[in-house]
Amino acid sequence: MPLDRNQLAKRAAQELRDGFYVNLGIGIPTLVANYVPADMTVWLQSENGLLGMGAFPTEDAVDADLINAGKQTVTGVPGHSFFSSADSFGMIRGGHIDLAILGAMEVSQEGDLANWMIPGKLVKGMGGAMDLVAGVKRRIVVMDHANKRGDAKVIPACTLPLTGKHCVDMLITDLCVMLMDETSRRFVLMEVAPGVSVDDVRSRTTADFRISPNLSEIQL
Amino acid sequence: MAVNKVHHSCADALQGLVRDGMLVAVGGFGLCGIPENLIIALRDSGIKGLTVASNNAGVDDWGLGLLLKTRQIRRMISSYVGENAEFERQFMAGELEVEFTPQGTLAERLRAGGAGIPAFYTRTGLATQIAQGKPHEVFDGETFVMERGIRADLSLVKAWRGDCFGNLVYRKTARNFNPMVATCGKVCVAEVEELVPIGELDPDQVHTPGIFVDRIVQTTSVKRIEQRTVTSAR
Numbered sequence: 001m002p003l004d005r006n007q008l009a010k011r012a013a014q015e016l017r018d019g020f021y022v023n024l025g026i027g028i029p030t031l032v033a034n035y036v037p038a039d040m041t042v043w044l045q046s047e048n049g050l051l052g053m054g055a056f057p058t059e060d061a062v063d064a065d066l067i068n069a070g071k072q073t074v075t076g077v078p079g080h081s082f083f084s085s086a087d088s089f090g091m092i093r094g095g096h097i098d099l100a101i102l103g104a105m106e107v108s109q110e111g112d113l114a115n116w117m118i119p120g121k122l123v124k125g126m127g128g129a130m131d132l133v134a135g136v137k138r139r140i141v142v143m144d145h146a147n148k149r150g151d152a153k154v155i156p157a158c159t160l161p162l163t164g165k166h167c168v169d170m171l172i173t174d175l176c177v178m179l180m181d182e183t184s185r186r187f188v189l190m191e192v193a194p195g196v197s198v199d200d201v202r203s204r205t206t207a208d209f210r211i212s213p214n215l216s217e218i219q220l
Numbered sequence: 221m222a223v224n225k226v227h228h229s230c231a232d233a234l235q236g237l238v239r240d241g242m243l244v245a246v247g248g249f250g251l252c253g254i255p256e257n258l259i260i261a262l263r264d265s266g267i268k269g270l271t272v273a274s275n276n277a278g279v280d281d282w283g284l285g286l287l288l289k290t291r292q293i294r295r296m297i298s299s300y301v302g303e304n305a306e307f308e309r310q311f312m313a314g315e316l317e318v319e320f321t322p323q324g325t326l327a328e329r330l331r332a333g334g335a336g337i338p339a340f341y342t343r344t345g346l347a348t349q350i351a352q353g354k355p356h357e358v359f360d361g362e363t364f365v366m367e368r369g370i371r372a373d374l375s376l377v378k379a380w381r382g383d384c385f386g387n388l389v390y391r392k393t394a395r396n397f398n399p400m401v402a403t404c405g406k407v408c409v410a411e412v413e414e415l416v417p418i419g420e421l422d423p424d425q426v427h428t429p430g431i432f433v434d435r436i437v438q439t440t441s442v443k444r445i446e447q448r449t450v451t452s453a454r
Contacts, residue, residue: 062450128322
C-alpha cells in the first residue's frame with residue numbers, strides 16, 4: 001500500500017534530530033510538525049519572520065499579525081522570536097538552518113528540483129524555495145511518486161524550470177525512500193512502502209537509480 | 221523645530237510624491253503588514269504605469285490587487301503571486317510584466333539598495349532561469365550569481381507604532397519586508413496604527429530609526445486574514 005499524506009509526513013519526521021532548526025514547505029511538509037517526537041526540541045522556522053512556530057491558535061487567540069509562510073494564522077512556542085525577511089533569509093542563505101522539507105513537481109535523477117512554475121499554465125513563483133535549496137544544510141523532498149495521471153515525477157532530467165540543481169539529498173514518496181549518492185550522482189532506493197515492490201517503484205520511475213543492498217521496508 | 225513628518229491623511233502623505241511610471245517598493249507578506257491605506261491612496265491618486273517591488277501582489281480585492289484591477293501596475297518584482305486570479309490572468313495575457321525574484325534575493329536587493337550597495341553575490345538561483353544573463357563569479361571555489369540592489373522612487377511601509385520623528389516599531393510577523401523597504405526608497409511614507417508621543421518608544425526596541433522615514437500617518441487597519449486556521453480549545 002502506498003503511504004498516505006500523514007504517513008509520508010510521519011516518515012519524514014524520522015529525519016528530525018533534537019535541536020534542529022527546520023523549515024517546512026507548504027502542503028504535506030507542513031504536516032511533519034504533527035509528528036515531532038515528544039522528547040525532541042525542534043525549532044520550526046517560518047521564512048516570513050518567525051523562529052519557534054507553534055500550533056494553530058484557538059479562536060480567541062487568532063492574530064492577523066502572526067502568520068506562517070502559508071499565510072495561515074499560527075502561534076509561537078515559548079522562546080520564539082520575530083525578525084525581518086532579510087534576517088530570515090540570512091538564516092536560510094547563511095547555512096544556519098539544518099533541514100528543509102519541501103514538495104516538488106519534478107525531481108531529476110541527479111537531484112535537480114522543479115517546483116515553482118509550469119510555463120503557460122501555472123504561475124505562482126518560487127517564494128523562498130530557491131533560497132532554501134541553495135542555503136539549507138540538508139534538503140528532503142516529500143511528494144507523490146507519480147502525478148495524478150500516473151506519469152513519473154522522478155525523471156532523467158526536469159522538463160520544468162529548475163528551482164535548484166543537485167539539491168535534493170533525500171526523496172520520500174508514497175512508494176519509497178531514496179537517498180542521493182554524491183559520488184555516482186544517482187538516487188539509491190533505501191526503503192519501500194509496505195506491500196510495494198522494487199518493480200512497482202521501477203514502473204513509476206523513469207530516472208536511473210540504484211538499489212541499496214540493505215533495502216528495507218518503511219517503518220512507521 | 222525639525223521638519224514635521226506627520227500627515228493627517230494618506231492622500232496628504234502622498235501629496236507631490238507620485239508620478240506615472242515610478243518604482244514603488246511596498247512592505248508586507250501576503251496581506252500581513254501591508255500598508256493597506258497607503259495602497260488605497262496610491263490607487264486613488266490615479267497614478268499609472270507603476271513598477272512595484274513587493275513580495276506578493278495582494279488578493280483580487282485587497283492590497284496591491286486593487287491596483288492590478290485598475291491596471292495601474294505595469295510591472296511587478298515579486299517572489300510569489302499565487303492567490304490572485306486577476307494577476308494570473310493579466311500575466312498570462314501578457315498585459316503585466318513580472319520579474320520573479322527569489323524571496324531572500326528580494327529581501328537582500330531591497331536591503332542592499334537602501335544601504336548603498338549596487339549589487340551582491342548569492343548562491344540562490346544558480347543554474348536556474350533566474351541566473352540567466354547575470355554575471356557569475358567564483359569565490360573560494362564556489363560559483364555565485366550577481367543580483368542588483370533595488371533603489372525605489374517611493375517606499376510604502378506599515379508599522380505598529382511610530383513617533384513624529386519617524387521611528388517605527390513593527391508587530392510580530394507583520395515586520396517582514398517593511399524594514400528593508402523603508403530603507404530603499406528615495407522617499408519613505410509609513411502608516412502606523414498608533415502615533416505615540418516622543419519618548420514613548422524604547423530606543424532599544426526601535427526597528428526602523430526615523431532617518432529612513434520621511435512622512436508618517438496614523439491609520440486604522442482592517443488587517444484582513446488570508447487563511448484563518450484555528451485549533452479547537454482544549
